[in-house]
Amino acid sequence: MYGWVILGDAATKRVNGQEIIITAGRSGNLGAAIKAWEDDERHRMLCELGNLGRLVNDALDRLRQAKDT
Numbered sequence: 001m002y003g004w005v006i007l008g009d010a011a012t013k014r015v016n017g018q019e020i021i022i023t024a025g026r027s028g029n030l031g032a033a034i035k036a037w038e039d040d041e042r043h044r045m046l047c048e049l050g051n052l053g054r055l056v057n058d059a060l061d062r063l064r065q066a067k068d069t
Helices: 032-069
Strands: 003-005 010-015 018-023
Touching: 010 032, 018 032
Parallel strands: none
Antiparallel strands: 003 010, 010 018
16 A cells, blocks of 8 residues: 555555546445555556567567568
8 A cells, every 4th residue: 555645435646647546435445445456557567568578579570580581
């Protein structure tokens, strides 16, 4: 929960210039809601990094093939 500003049953944090607001929701557990958001964000970032890695590898493979011909 590092970096979150907690205001009652809501928490806010600025991420990449965008304000994120999390509420406790139906469960009433703000800590669990923050953890769920952070887990989802971590998963999204890993997927994006994986996609970027594949693009870079493909580009490098094409450069190597072009150099060999």
